[in-house]
Amino acid sequence: MSKVMRIREIPILLALLLLLLLTGILNPAFRTGDGMTAILVESALIGFLAVGQTNLIIMRHIDLSVSSTAGLVSFLVGNYSANHGGVTGGVALAIALGVGAAVGIVNGALVAFLGLPSLVVTIGTLYIVRGIFNYLASGITVTADQLPPYFAWIGSGSFLGIPDLFWVAVIGAAIMTLVLRYTRWGRDLYAIGSNPQAARRVGIPVPRREFAAFVLNGCIAGIGGLMLLSRFSFADATSGLGIELYVVAACVIGGVAIAGGVGTPAGALIGAVLLQTIAFALGALGVSQFWQQAVAGALLVVAIAFDRIVAMRSTHRATRLVEVPV
């Protein structure tokens, strides 16, 4: 049991289940399943973006430009559709991957090959992409009737009772978690995050891994833009504004440590769902909407502090175990 509890994702999952249970007991309307569906739809985009962000945070990097990339893609695809009377899935995907990869290549090249700090680089690209996006989108609004119907189907459809958008996030998280756990490439990321110097000395091509992870994250942000468009069937200059910090928050809550070397995309996805569940639970429990963000923020701080305290206690125990025989 204690071994199971030491898997970082388990306590978060327990917290999530406990929260759902409590809310369900206190507010019967929450039990209907509509509440759960809404939570999953809302957390899909943040969770999917958190999957790519996890790769970077594991290597002690960060990418704040994802909100701008996702917003730009959602607008470009929507605008293409409005101008050409529709857009095929292939073109939409090409725009998403093209724009995403372009931003990812810029971020990755500056960080991996010039050795610049990713926080600074991605704040810079956040502004540049957001500026280009707002310039292109100024005064233009793309609405549902200008989009092909499959966007709305994906945005509101579900399979086996789980919303399609959330499936995208689940599949993304599952694949990436397996890649990180079982491939050479994935193990390299953990090695780099645990000790960059050691990773370099044992011959891991650190810059190439970093570059690849940034490009991948750009592509994920691009696909996130398509999810954003299907979710709202709407795009304008404010699409995706400010979600980058929620993505990082989801990772941190989900057990991906800012200090690097630990965490999984699956955990980050659970973190995103927990973040959204807190918001919904507060609403369902009749907490005034004005209090909701404050309570969510407080819980986020508590979650970060709690994770640290648990980590400190377990390292304390670990060092004791090592020291006793000596």
Added chain:
Amino acid sequence: MRSGKFRLGWDKGIILLLVMLILFGGMSNNLFLAGDNINFIIGDISEVMLIAFPMALLIIVKEIDLSVASNLTLSSAVIGITWHGTGSMWLAVLAGLLSGSACGLLNGLLVTKLGLSSLAVTIGTLALYRGLCYVLLGDTPVADYPTEWTDLGYVPIPGTFLPWVIVPMVVAALLFWYVLHGTRMGRWLFAIGQGDEAAIFSGIPLKRVKLGLFVLTGFMCGVAGLAYTVRFASSSPDGALGYELLVIAAVLFGGVAIAGGVGTIWGVVAAVLIWGFSRSYLQLAGWDANALVIVSGLLLLLSVTIPRLLSKIRDAVAHRSSRPTGRGGAAPPPGDTAEHLSPAVAGHDQGSHRG
């Protein structure tokens, strides 16, 4: 790598850039240096400048505070409800400064007592403080401030064209300059930034210094909150959105190394002024507001890319010229010194890329 060769430091470089910008702007557009426009620019940059000073000190000691914009808005909200509750602006201002400092204290305690990463903590408190703004104000902004206070935002000081908000900016600039470059405390900050452990072993009370810096940052958010309230004559829960990244961008452009241990107050002042003047110039020239966002991003990227490229070139040249004689190694091999530093914050071979 302070070699004997002439080297134009980043902070001197951007002061030169600022002078060139002002000369060029003044010659090409005669509205640019008009008193009214300068008055507007000073007001426009006031909040960013006020918070940029303590943020520079935080980044020098390798910490960061992303909650500053939320903290500013919360201070503004506290000023608003205290003004409504008591009818005294003086009490309201006091309450706003206290609220700002208290928020800074909470950040500082979480970072220093629990040993949490300031990046993670302040993403959390960013949401918390912004949420508290909604708790305090609901969806009704406070906008009935007395005119003798709101005048302070733009009415010039008699005999000049400068607004009253320039007073706290100048006072803060002088104080922060003195503390960072003229006192033992300032040398402690650089020492902490260059290596936590060395600083502890040399007897610097690391945690208390960092705690103090977070409280100071909170206090300056309170001052900036007052400036914001006065300038816009209102307190609303969605004010100053995204200012945190703007402040950080300005500090980094001002030559404060994100890896810690390097930076000057004059560089920060020049960076904020460049941002304000170029924004104003582009606005007067009829540029789209979005161009300004792109320019901010480009300035930030260039401010880290150019020094890194220059130092790579310099290293390559030094390497080549040192091979025949075996000396002249101005550049120590990078890396190995800061394994514990996050490359998200430091980059890889962080170190002497700014003099």
